[in-house]
Every structure is written in C-alpha cells, then in structure tokens.
Amino acid sequence: MKIDRSILSEEDYQKLVALNNPKVMEIVETYANLCEPAKIKVITDSPEDIAYVRQLALEQKEERPLAMEGHTVHFDGPKDQARDKKNTRVLLPKGKKLSKHINSIDREEGLKEILGYMKGAMKGKIMLVRFFSLGPKNSRFTIPALQITDSAYVAHSEDLLYRQGYEVFQKLNGSPEFFYFVHSAGELDENGNSKNIDKRRIYIDLEENRVFSVNNQYAGNSLGLKKLALRLAINKAVYEGWLTEHMFIAGVHNLDKTRKTYFLGAFPSGCGKTSTAMIPGNTIVGDDIAYIRLNEKNEPHAVNIERGIFGIIKDVNPVDDPLIFKVLTTPREMIFSNVLVHDGKPYWTGMGIEIPDRGINFQGEWYKGKKDENGKEIPPSHGNARYTIRLEDLENVDPMLHDPNGVPMRAIIYGGRDSDTSVPIFQTFSWNHGVFIGAALESETTAATLGQEGVRKHNPMANLDFIVVPLSDYLKAHFKFGKKFSKPDLVQIFSTNYFLKDENGKFFDDKVDKKVWLTWAEGRIHGEYDAIETPIGYIPKYEDLKVLFDKIFQKEYSKEKYEKEFAIRITKWLEKLNRVEKSFESEENMPQEFYDELNALRNRLLAAKEKYQAEIIPPSSFE
Numbered sequence: 001m002k003i004d005r006s007i008l009s010e011e012d013y014q015k016l017v018a019l020n021n022p023k024v025m026e027i028v029e030t031y032a033n034l035c036e037p038a039k040i041k042v043i044t045d046s047p048e049d050i051a052y053v054r055q056l057a058l059e060q061k062e063e064r065p066l067a068m069e070g071h072t073v074h075f076d077g078p079k080d081q082a083r084d085k086k087n088t089r090v091l092l093p094k095g096k097k098l099s100k101h102i103n104s105i106d107r108e109e110g111l112k113e114i115l116g117y118m119k120g121a122m123k124g125k126i127m128l129v130r131f132f133s134l135g136p137k138n139s140r141f142t143i144p145a146l147q148i149t150d151s152a153y154v155a156h157s158e159d160l161l162y163r164q165g166y167e168v169f170q171k172l173n174g175s176p177e178f179f180y181f182v183h184s185a186g187e188l189d190e191n192g193n194s195k196n197i198d199k200r201r202i203y204i205d206l207e208e209n210r211v212f213s214v215n216n217q218y219a220g221n222s223l224g225l226k227k228l229a230l231r232l233a234i235n236k237a238v239y240e241g242w243l244t245e246h247m248f249i250a251g252v253h254n255l256d257k258t259r260k261t262y263f264l265g266a267f268p269s270g271c272g273k274t275s276t277a278m279i280p281g282n283t284i285v286g287d288d289i290a291y292i293r294l295n296e297k298n299e300p301h302a303v304n305i306e307r308g309i310f311g312i313i314k315d316v317n318p319v320d321d322p323l324i325f326k327v328l329t330t331p332r333e334m335i336f337s338n339v340l341v342h343d344g345k346p347y348w349t350g351m352g353i354e355i356p357d358r359g360i361n362f363q364g365e366w367y368k369g370k371k372d373e374n375g376k377e378i379p380p381s382h383g384n385a386r387y388t389i390r391l392e393d394l395e396n397v398d399p400m401l402h403d404p405n406g407v408p409m410r411a412i413i414y415g416g417r418d419s420d421t422s423v424p425i426f427q428t429f430s431w432n433h434g435v436f437i438g439a440a441l442e443s444e445t446t447a448a449t450l451g452q453e454g455v456r457k458h459n460p461m462a463n464l465d466f467i468v469v470p471l472s473d474y475l476k477a478h479f480k481f482g483k484k485f486s487k488p489d490l491v492q493i494f495s496t497n498y499f500l501k502d503e504n505g506k507f508f509d510d511k512v513d514k515k516v517w518l519t520w521a522e523g524r525i526h527g528e529y530d531a532i533e534t535p536i537g538y539i540p541k542y543e544d545l546k547v548l549f550d551k552i553f554q555k556e557y558s559k560e561k562y563e564k565e566f567a568i569r570i571t572k573w574l575e576k577l578n579r580v581e582k583s584f585e586s587e588e589n590m591p592q593e594f595y596d597e598l599n600a601l602r603n604r605l606l607a608a609k610e611k612y613q614a615e616i617i618p619p620s621s622f623e
C-alpha cells in the first residue's frame, strides 16, 4: 500500500488487511492520496469503532448533544437543506445517450472536475472508512457498500440507517463486486458547514459502480448508501432483470387482524410515503427504498435496503404520527436535523405544541420575525428538517425487516400530490395498466428538493430524480418483470391521491383517511369488495367506504362527498395524458406496452365523455 503510514495506525491497517480485498486497498490508497486527510480511521462492526464515530460527530461539532439522552442535532448550511438535483449528474461515457430528463456530463470532463474538487479536500480532517450492507445480510439481495467520508455525521447517520457490513466484506473473499462512495464536506466555514456550495457536486459513475460527492452535508446529497446507492442499484437492476424502487414496504392488516398483505408504494418526496408506511394498525418494513426480486417460484419479494428512517419532521405530532412522535420524545440514539433548538430541546413546525420565539436553527441564532437576505421570514425549522432513527425503535416494526428472503409483494401503490385530477384511490386493470399509471405519475413539488414548491412535475414511479438509465429501458424492465410472475394477477397496482381539493381549494380528505383507502385495497386483493369499473380503473363502492369510515373512525362519510371526490374528471385526465405523452415524446425505443395503455385509457375516457355527454362524471353513472 503506497500510503503515508503516519496517518494510518497499524491497528487500522490490519483491519483493512484482514479483508483480503485488493480493490478495497486500492480505493483507500487512491482517495487517501487524493484527499490528503490528516488521519485514516477504519471502522469495523465492533461496538468500540461504532462508538468512535458517534463521539467524533460530537467532538467535531457536526452534532450537538440535546437534553434528552442519546439525542443530537445536526445543522446543514442555509443553502444545503435538500437534494441538489442540478449538480447531481451521471458521468456519461462517449457514445452513450440518456433521456433529456436525466442530468449528465461527459465522463472524462466530470471526473476531472470532481476529482479536482476532491484534491486535498480532507486536509486536517479524519477520513473514515466504513463498510455496510445494502439489504439484509447473507441474502441474494445483499449489495456490499464501502463509504469513505470526512464527515462523522454522515458515518453516524449511516450507522442508524444501514446494516453494518464489515463482516459482509470479510465474506466477499476478495471479490470486487461492491458499490463505493467517496464523500467530502470540503472546506468548512466557522459554523462547520460546507463553504464552497457553488462547487457542490454529486457525480455518478456507472462504469465503476461508484459515486463522488463533494462540498455538501445534507444527507440526500452526502450519504452514499441512500440516494447515491439507489441510483447505482437502479442501473444494476434494470439490466439484470429485477427492480430497485423509491418505495416503502408495509404489512397492511385487515381490520380484524387475521391477515397481513405486503404493499409497496412510490410517492415523490414529501407526499405521504412515510405516513402511508406508518398507518396505525399496520407494520412497517421500510419507508424509502426497496429491492424487488423474483424467488424460485417466480413470486416477487421485496426487501428494505435500509434499517432506519430519515424522515420529514414537519407535522409529526401526537395526533397524526403518534408512534414516531413517541420515538422522537423518548431517550435513544437519534439525530434531529435542521430543527429549532431552545434550551436543549428540539422544536419543529406542526409538532402540536407551542414553539419558542427564539433559539438556534439552520440559519444560526433565530428569533421570531427574523428575515433572510431576500427579506423572507425564516421559519423556526426548515420545511425539510428531518429525524434519523432506527426502525427497530418503532413499536410497529414488521418482524420480517431483516428476513433474507424479503416479504412477498402483493400490491404497489403510486401516489402523487394532485390537487385536481385523480380520485383518492383506484385499482388498475392489470400489471401493464398499473405500470403505465406509475409512468404517468405527476406531482406538485415540495421542500424535499431545492427550487420552487407547488409546481406540477412529471415523475415516473416517483423515481425520476434517481433514474440513471434511459427511461425507456427503465419502463421496459417494469413491463417485463410482471410478465414473469407465476400468475398474472399476483400483484395488484393501485393509485392514490391524498391531495385532491374541493371547489373551495380545501383538501377533501383528512390525513388519516388513507387508512380507509388502504384497507379497501387490501380487501380487494382478497376478493372482499365489489368495485365500479370506470375508464381509469376500479373505484370503491360508496357502501363499502361508508362502512369502513364508520368502523375505523366512527365517522360519517356522505354520499355527496363520495360523488364529488370519486368523480371521473375526463378533461383533466385527458390533459394529463397529453402532458405525459409529451414528456416522453423525445424518448427513443419506448416499450409498445406504454403506448397501448396510453391509447386504451384515452379511448375509454373519450368514450365515456361521449356516452354521458359530460366532462365530470360522478361514480354512480358507472354503476
């Protein structure tokens, strides 16, 4: 190893040697020499090594202790509060092409740029070398992952969110088959935040299954295992015949708790994915990223590649999210990020108690009415402030979380933030119809990415930010996957919309109402309810929803409301189809199934418009 041995202790060196993996050695050597850290620390799965990282985050002031035992807070810089889509690019080798929706840069040019930014980026800092397992260990789903970072916050977060994997690397027997991530927060300012935000870059190198990330700290940009690994895994899955999705996994229970059916669901960031996975009465396997593979009987199974939640904290309160709220307010190891801190206690918007009018937040010293440089009032906590916890800390964690075989997938939900087009829930007619509905997903933007909020954007499978292959290849992989199932109807695909508004601009539904839609969907899979066939798919019958609202919430559900929210808005749907068609217009080699489904849906809508001579058709018309 050609490395300055004064920065690597014999003990740490031996931890690397024990892996007997030439590629690991080469990577550590390369990036130690490039980034020039003052010290290299190799972290195994041992409790002492794990504790070292936790302690280092405090010593380096990347995290500060809060009053409650185990709780810490981390602040990202004012301009580093969400994923940076603009500066996240796929390194594109000469001659390769990608969709216009996917940011890319010539591979050689990009490598030169980002490795240039990484040169000497760890001067005076400690380079941490960490090993993880994406997915349960000892499983055909497992992908080993190596993280190099100079941020103890990044390494600590990953410890809460992922399964430790030094042991997995030991079992690799020297194989070079793993993902790796090199991150540096870069030069830091007096608050410990990345200084050169204009040089923030996240570059994805599919040729080498690696991602470089520099001059940032926000987890969605910095943590290799999270959205950076998601991108590498999508590429791997699409060409190997399985799926990597931006999906939660949950066990949906029927009301008398005699049955559990596993649902997966894709929602754009900030659109109810975690809260759907956390519906009371159900169990959670994961809230963000799933790998889905067929077993030997051609039945799809899914695993959560994570073991924790990096969740949006806004509006987490004892009424809407009692189980998460309890975790956030009791002693345990966990990290708050970008909340307001006053007297050692964390506060956030929508927590259900009064927030103090001063404290420390992501902008530093904060007081009520304080304005930013553009004269805009600074909120006490950022809209994308988050908590990082382990799933096992939740009472409703599913017992199959670490099962190496995953859980059987029986349903998928696609849902976006849609104020005026689709109904609260419908069931698609087939796998292909469902894939089309996923591909046609649109959503109004939220605080989870930098940029304006509330703009309608096309977001296929809620995965667009992470798709690094031509969209046509990605969709083909979906259509193909369903064809292999042992039975064509093994998986049912549903669409939800929690954000539909009435004529006065008010949400039709309460947040908690999603339990009714999910309970209905679970029943549909087991043949419990009849449904109404409409041009967009099967919708629930009023009588069934009335009973469910009564049983679950002892709430009256009026026929009048049902007729309004489940009306088929023909014109709005046709407009949506036009937008989606246009969005895919420039894609080459689109799968025929996509156009078959698009045309069939459009024709069904037009036929209904003709038959009922109306633009908005209430559900009773279709009965």
Ligand code: SPV
Pocket: 082, 083, 219, 220, 221, 226, 227, 268, 269, 270, 288, 310, 448
């Ligand atoms: C998301 O934005 O989809 C998240 C949080 O899950 S992040 O880590 O920023 O991706």
Ligand code: MN
Pocket: 246, 269, 288
């Ligand atoms: Mn996500």
